[in-house]
Amino acid sequence: MRTKLTLQTFALARCTWLSAALTAALLWLPVHAQTAAPEATPASAPVAVKAPPQDAKCMECHDDIFEEKVIHVALEKGCTTCHTQLDAVKRPHKSTGPLPHGLKAKEPEICLSCHEKEKFKKKSTHKALEKGCTVCHDPHSTSQKKLLKSAIPELCFSCHEKKNFAGKFTHSAVKGAKCASCHLPHASDNAVLLKKTPTETCLDCHDEIKEAPHVMAGFSGKGHPLGDEVHTSPVENPLRPGRPFFCGSCHDPHKGDFPNLLRQDPKLGMDVCQKCHQK
Numbered sequence: 703m704r705t706k707l708t709l710q711t712f713a714l715a716r717c718t719w720l721s722a723a724l725t726a727a728l729l730w731l732p733v734h735a736q737t738a739a740p741e742a743t744p745a746s747a748p749v750a751v752k753a754p755p756q757d758a759k760c761m762e763c764h765d766d767i768f769e770e771k772v773i774h775v776a777l778e779k780g781c782t783t784c785h786t787q788l789d790a791v792k793r794p795h796k797s798t799g800p801l802p803h804g805l806k807a808k809e810p811e812i813c814l815s816c817h818e819k820e821k822f823k824k825k826s827t828h829k830a831l832e833k834g835c836t837v838c839h840d841p842h843s844t845s846q847k848k849l850l851k852s853a854i855p856e857l858c859f860s861c862h863e864k865k866n867f868a869g870k871f872t873h874s875a876v877k878g879a880k881c882a883s884c885h886l887p888h889a890s891d892n893a894v895l896l897k898k899t900p901t902e903t904c905l906d907c908h909d910e911i912k913e914a915p916h917v918m919a920g921f922s923g924k925g926h927p928l929g930d931e932v933h934t935s936p937v938e939n940p941l942r943p944g945r946p947f948f949c950g951s952c953h954d955p956h957k958g959d960f961p962n963l964l965r966q967d968p969k970l971g972m973d974v975c976q977k978c979h980q981k
């Protein structure tokens with residue numbers, strides 16, 4: 703359903719919209735030609751985690767677990783903190799419980815026995831968590847920070863199609879592989895796992911948009927109004943019911959076919975506005 707929004711300022715808006723979009727297209731082209739290196743997720747300073755004395759026997763064969771740079775602090779408590787149902791005297795070892803590897807509990811419960819449950823359940827929760835924690839984290843040690851199995855964005859691309867994050871025009875923030883500059887990996891109180899409210903997420907790097915006449919100077923010099931700056935609760939995006947109306951309603955946050963990452967062809971002129979506004 704299309705929201706009935708009325709417009710009196712069309713004529714005023716038109717010229718700036720078109721010319722600005724054109725100039726912007728020319729200005730931004732070289733920027734898109736650049737490619738940035740993927741965001742490095744280097745391991746932070748190694749934590750001195752050591753196996754406790756009761757694991758000495760296990761270490762005779764499993765010392766490789768401590769070889770990587772980032773080691774899970776939980777290992778200090780011993781292998782049997784998690785592998786409670788294991789008969790490791792024989793080889794191959796035998797699981798004495800119902801779970802593989804002699805594990806104490808299933809995921810995510812086994813992890814949430816030490817990590818705060820509340821952090822993983824918020825208004826928007828990552829569906830990836832339904833597959834457990836070790837789809838992204840190694841339970842023992844890795845070369846990546848935060849025990850990640852691989853660096854961002856490769857980690858994300860193991861489930862999200864890479865092709866959806868590069869196009870004719872790719873947002874510099876995405877080219878820089880900075881998924882984490884906008885999204886949280888587990889859960890968020892904001893929509894779509896966003897770190898902050900949708901508008902704040904964009905203004906974090908584009909603060910100037912708040913001041914600069916944007917889209918068209920006609921709106922008392924302030925540009926197109928944004929739902930969540932005016933209303934206590936966000937206004938709905940007329941084109942995507944259930945999603946908030948914000949910068950990302952006109953601009954694709956990842957990539958697009960049009961200059962300025964616009965979701966609609968700016969050549970359509972006022973027709974772009976009419977996708978949301980009726981005459």
Ligand code: HEC
Pocket residue numbers: 753757760764767774776777780781782783784785803805812836841842
């Ligand atoms: C914090 C909980 C935890 C601790 C502590 C722990 N493990 Fe594990 N371990 C796991 C989980 C979870 C898996 C299953 C991983 C998977 O399914 O990908 C696993 C799997 C394994 C495996 C089989 C898969 C692989 O990665 O090779 C071995 C071997 C293993 N653990 C050895 C050990 C040893 C030895 C210790 C002690 C030095 C230890 N673990 C301590 C949670 C733990």
Ligand code: HEC
Pocket residue numbers: 757759760761762763764781782785788790793794795797802803804
């Ligand atoms: C003599 C060498 C040796 C010792 C000692 C040893 N392991 Fe292992 N462990 C292995 C080998 C080899 C494997 C892989 C094949 C197998 O299951 O035997 C393995 C596999 C495992 C696995 C994965 C089992 C699975 O079902 O995937 C776990 C967990 C594990 N070991 C934990 C331990 C713990 C905890 C100890 C100490 C109490 C220990 N091991 C002592 C050699 C050893």
Ligand code: HEC
Pocket residue numbers: 772774775776779783784812813814815816817835836839840841847848849850
């Ligand atoms: C016995 C308690 C315990 C269990 C069980 C446990 N952890 Fe941890 N974990 C810790 C402690 C302690 C730390 C270090 C303090 C912190 O960052 O919270 C830690 C840190 C981490 C970190 C951050 C590492 C870093 O470099 O900052 C990750 C990721 C993590 N755990 C994942 C897991 C996953 C996944 C599981 C389940 C397979 C799990 N943990 C199970 C105790 C545990």
Ligand code: HEC
Pocket residue numbers: 810813814817822828830831834835836837838839848850854882887888
């Ligand atoms: C989709 C991948 C993914 C899944 C699934 C996932 N994590 Fe994480 N986790 C991450 C990323 C990415 C970071 C690093 C965030 C950063 O760099 O600030 C992280 C960071 C952490 C940390 C470090 C502290 C923090 O919050 O930054 C802990 C502890 C942790 N995860 C535990 C878990 C546990 C427990 C589960 C399962 C309930 C889990 N993670 C599931 C991707 C994941």
Ligand code: HEC
Pocket residue numbers: 826827828829830833837838854855857858859860861862881882885886887893894895
């Ligand atoms: C184990 C698979 C897996 C991994 C790894 C993974 N995701 Fe997801 N993610 C999903 C699934 C499943 C969904 C729900 C369906 C969808 O929107 O594609 C989802 C949804 C999302 C959503 C939309 C959430 C919403 O509320 O609509 C965002 C944002 C997201 N993922 C970001 C990331 C980022 C960033 C990473 C890397 C740090 C990542 N994902 C890694 C499986 C994964």
Ligand code: HEC
Pocket residue numbers: 855858859862867873875876879880881882883884885894896900903945946950951955956
């Ligand atoms: C500049 C901020 C920003 C960056 C960087 C970013 N995203 Fe997003 N992402 C968003 C916003 C905003 C939305 C919601 C768009 C909407 O609802 O209109 C979103 C939506 C998503 C969704 C849900 C599907 C969709 O398209 O609506 C997934 C999955 C996702 N992002 C994954 C990623 C991954 C993976 C990366 C890194 C390669 C990434 N994002 C980088 C801001 C960003």
Ligand code: HEC
Pocket residue numbers: 730733871872873874875880883884903904905906907908949950953954955961962963
């Ligand atoms: C991590 C910083 C960061 C965040 C967050 C961010 N951007 Fe950007 N954005 C950039 C950079 C860098 C450029 C390249 C031009 C520049 O230097 O200003 C850019 C350029 C743009 C452009 C100009 C067209 C283009 O392709 O160059 C648009 C439109 C844009 N961003 C929209 C958004 C929207 C909408 C959001 C929120 C979903 C957002 N940005 C969040 C960093 C960011």
Ligand code: HEC
Pocket residue numbers: 718719722723726901904905908911914915916917918926927928948949950951952953962964968
């Ligand atoms: C109603 C649609 C619409 C909304 C909402 C919108 N923009 Fe734009 N934006 C445009 C159009 C059209 C352009 C092309 C040139 C122009 O008119 O300024 C543009 C251009 C841009 C540019 C590149 C040129 C410049 O002025 O720097 C950036 C960056 C940008 N927008 C960021 C944002 C951010 C951040 C928000 C949210 C605070 C936002 N936009 C909200 C339509 C919109």
Ligand code: HEC
Pocket residue numbers: 707708709710711712715719917926927928929930932933937938939940941947951952972974975976977978979
């Ligand atoms: C993606 C949908 C979308 C597009 C495209 C869009 N608008 Fe809007 N517009 C809205 C929403 C939603 C509001 C209400 C915002 C609020 O209440 O804060 C709004 C408010 C306005 C207002 C304030 C007066 C009113 O009716 O509340 C004007 C004027 C306006 N838009 C003009 C335009 C023009 C001109 C264009 C084309 C350049 C345009 N809009 C493109 C969704 C859109």
